[in-house]
Structures are given as C-alpha cells and as structure tokens.
Amino acid sequence: MPKPYPKEFREDVVRVARNREPGVHLKQIAADFGISESCLTSWMKTADVEDGIKPGTTAAENAENRELKKRIRLLEQENEVLRRAAAYLSQANLPKMMYPLVRELAGDGIPVTVTCRVLKIARQPYYRWLAAPVTDPEFEQAYRANALFDAHRDDPEFGYRFLVDEAREAGEPMAERTAWRICSQQGWWSAFGKPRRGKAKKPGPPVHDDLCAVVDRHGVIRHVFAADGPNQLWLSDITEHWTGEGKLYVCAIKDVYSNRIVGYSIDSRMKSRLAVAALNNAVARRGDVAGCVVHTDRGSQFRSRKFVHALNRHGMVGSMGRVGAAGDNAAMESFFSLLQRNVLDRRSWATREELRIEVVTWIERTYHRRRRQAALGRLTPIEFETIMTAPATQAA
Numbered sequence: 027m028p029k030p031y032p033k034e035f036r037e038d039v040v041r042v043a044r045n046r047e048p049g050v051h052l053k054q055i056a057a058d059f060g061i062s063e064s065c066l067t068s069w070m071k072t073a074d075v076e077d078g079i080k081p082g083t084t085a086a087e088n089a090e091n092r093e094l095k096k097r098i099r100l101l102e103q104e105n106e107v108l109r110r111a112a113a114y115l116s117q118a119n120l121p122k123m124m125y126p127l128v129r130e131l132a133g134d135g136i137p138v139t140v141t142c143r144v145l146k147i148a149r150q151p152y153y154r155w156l157a158a159p160v161t162d163p164e165f166e167q168a169y170r171a172n173a174l175f176d177a178h179r180d181d182p183e184f185g186y187r188f189l190v191d192e193a194r195e196a197g198e199p200m201a202e203r204t205a206w207r208i209c210s211q212q213g214w215w216s217a218f219g220k221p222r223r224g225k226a227k228k229p230g231p232p233v234h235d236d237l238c239a240v241v242d243r244h245g246v247i248r249h250v251f252a253a254d255g256p257n258q259l260w261l262s263d264i265t266e267h268w269t270g271e272g273k274l275y276v277c278a279i280k281d282v283y284s285n286r287i288v289g290y291s292i293d294s295r296m297k298s299r300l301a302v303a304a305l306n307n308a309v310a311r312r313g314d315v316a317g318c319v320v321h322t323d324r325g326s327q328f329r330s331r332k333f334v335h336a337l338n339r340h341g342m343v344g345s346m347g348r349v350g351a352a353g354d355n356a357a358m359e360s361f362f363s364l365l366q367r368n369v370l371d372r373r374s375w376a377t378r379e380e381l382r383i384e385v386v387t388w389i390e391r392t393y394h395r396r397r398r399q400a401a402l403g404r405l406t407p408i409e410f411e412t413i414m415t416a417p418a419t420q421a422a
Contacts, residue, residue, distance in 0.1 A: 031061075032307035034291055038386040039066060040073045045383055058391035060408065103136045107144040123165065125155045148175045150212060171208050173198035178214045185216040234344035238321050251357040253283040256415060257315045260288065261358040262304065262322045264296060265365065269375040276385060277304040277327070279320070280361055281312075284414070285399060286407035287361070287389050288312050292382050298330035305333065309340050316341035323347050323355050364393070 043055050043066060056066040075082035114127050128141045142149045151168040170193060177184065177192035184192070190205045209215065238251060238259070253259040259282040266275045277300045278290040289308025293300045301322075309315050320337060322328040324346050337344050347355050369388045375381040394408050402410040 029310055029313060032289070032310045034303060034307055035311070036069050037073075038292075038382070039390075040069050041379070041383050042387050043070055058387070058395060060390070060394075100140065103140050104144050106134075106136060107131060107141050111145060123168075125152050125168075128152055129156060146176060147172050148212070167208065170198050170200050170204065171212065174205060174208055174214065175212070178209070182216070186214075189214075234346045236321075236347055237319050237343065237345035238347075251282050251321075253281070256281055256283045256411065257312055257318045258283060260308065260318055260320045261355060262301070262320060262328070263355055263358040263362060264300065264325065264327060265362045265370075266296065267366075267370045267375070267381065269378050269381050271376075271378050274375075274378045274381050275300055276365075277301050278358075278361065278389075279304050279308045280358055282357065284407045284411045285361075285402065286394060286411060290389065292385065294378055296327065298327050298332045301325075301327040301330070302332050302336050305336050305340070317343065319343045319345050321345040321347070321355065365389075368392070 039055070039059050039061070042059075043052060046052075046055060052066055052070075053063045056063045059066075071080070074080040076084050076086075110131060111124075111127060124145055124147055128138060128145070128147075131141050132138050138149060138152065142152065148171055151171050155164070155168065173193035173196045174186075174189050176196065177189045181188070181192070186205045186209045187202055189209065190200060190202050193200060193205065251259065251261065260279050261282060262277065262279045264275055264277045266273050268274075272294065273296075274292065274294060275296045276290060276292050278287050280286065281288045288311060289304050289306075291300050291303035291307060293303075305320070320342050322345070327333065328344075328346070334344065365385070365388070369384055370381075375384075395406055398404045398406055399410075405413065
C-alpha cells in the first residue's frame, strides 16, 4: 500500500489548482505534480469542505466527534466505578482496602488510571500491592501514603510537616520522619521548596560529524556529494525571501542520487519545526530511508533537539559541515541559486501565498519534470529515477 502524501504537499497542490490560469485543466496540474486527476479532484473536494465552500464534515468536526465519543466512554467508565465502589463498600461496616476493587475493575476493562482518579487514590501504592503480597505494615503505609497524597494534591505548597497534620485530621496519624520518608519516595515536595543545585539548562544536541568530507593527498578538506542509489545521501538547507507581508522561508531536502527535491516545507517563521516538517515530508514520500545520511550546515534548526530526534526516529544519520563554510553544502546551495534566479528574483511578491504557489509550481513542474541536467545525462530528476531504479528493481 503506497504511503499517503504529506499534508503540506496536498495543500500546496490544491493552492496551485485553485489559482491556475484560465484554460489550464486539472489533468495537466495533476501530471505536473505526479499524481492522478482523480486524486487531485478528491483533495480539492476535501479542501472545499474544510474551507466551508461545500457542505460536509470537516476533519476538525471528525476529531471533535471522536473526542465526544471518547468523553462519553470515559463518563460511562467513571459511573461504573462509582456504582461498583458503592456496592463494594456497603457489603459490611468494616474498613475496606480499595486495591482489590481496582484490580477487579481493571479485569472488566476499566483503566486503572480512571478508577484511581475517581476513587481519589494514588496509583503507585496500588501497583506495588499488585506486584507483591501485601503485609500489614504495607497496608498501613499505603493508607498513610493516600492520606499524604490527598493533602499534597489539595495544598501543593505544604511541606511534609504540614502534611502530617492534614493526614492526622484524615485519620492517619504518623511521625514526621515517616511522612518525610513517604513524601521523599513519591517525590511529593512543597511547591516552594529549595531549588536544585547544578545547571538548570540541559546542554543542546550534539553536532554531527562531517561524513561528506575527505582529505586529499595535499591535506586539503574537500566534500564529495555522490550516491550509488536513492535514499543514501540527502542534502538540506534553508533560504528566505522578502514579500510584501514579510519573509517567507523555504527548507528543501535533495537526494544526491537524482538531484530530486524529495521533501520541502514553507513557513513564515524559521523555527525548528520548519526543518522537521521538511524531513517528515521527505520520509513520507520516499518510504524506507533507514541509514540515509542527511547533510546540513550548522544552523540552529538542524541542531535542535526536535530535528535530531526526528533523524533518530527514522533511523537516519546526521552530518554537518563547518561553521560559515558555504562550500561544505555546495550541492544544496546550487539548487537554491537556481531557485533564486528562476523564481525569487524574477519580480516582487505581494503576499507569502503568491510566492509559495510559485515556488511549489517551479519545483514540481519545472525542476522535477522539465529541466534536464547534464549531470543526469540530459534527463530530468523524475526521468532519471524512473529509468535508473527500474533495472535495479527487476534485478532484485
């Protein structure tokens, strides 16, 4: 089953289709973006519903319906907990431990979290009771922990000395040292406690090694951007351009094997989410990318925790050039130079939306499917991938 197209890509295609020139058919736009006409028609119908142009159920309404069903199911579970607890406690006029009831309800499909919240008991003592036989001292400590937990939840600013008084009022007397030990084990501290020593700020993500650099026989560092197949080496960078509404930022990812832009993201702010969105869009379109090297500069967006975590999540390897060395990512700079000459500097742009449509159209229609490259044997990136990957697939 093919992977779904990224959301940002679908929105860009719909933008281009809505702003098409008179006489341009949807079939041509679909061909420019490498999708079927029926797929484009379906995307436009969905967008019309989302924008309120046509009647229908939007994604937000579907999400709201799911949340309502989830809330109804949760209320039903809470009512069942209260009903069963009332029946359980009315069996005899004796103190009862609630943990057996929690276990019984869990066996009937009611989550422990819901039961503990409704019955106002702590989960940690319950799980300890469930894992091992409970002795009388442990019973007593569990009741004390519940009393301290209730007092701490009601007044988070209270320290353990004040919590002792509240627990005693609730019928669970204990020594101050006992209360301190229970609070220490559970991590229940006063909201006005002493600040912890040491550095408050965690160190930033590590900078990746430069995996594209080689040292020649003269001791000069050079960069080799070459790959024997798709999804082996990707390059990424960010460019910006002014519009009448302010700057627009473009983060693109290029596969060195075919020079195809496998993913991109466009936004009005240059945050880490811009680079993460471009990477996720590329992975969604390319499929199996484990082991692929992603080479970037040392911009903060590519050094962010979110981007590093995204690389690890997809099983990819990071690579970074030196600080202030544009040549360390020259292959990506050449693409942005083309984009600058062919789109960005052609004229002034009144709105970000206008420039976004033009950038997306140039990448998908012109760069991918019409602009032949000498390095690819006078083929376009799409033609090169189609021709070169077919024999490899057949051989496999």
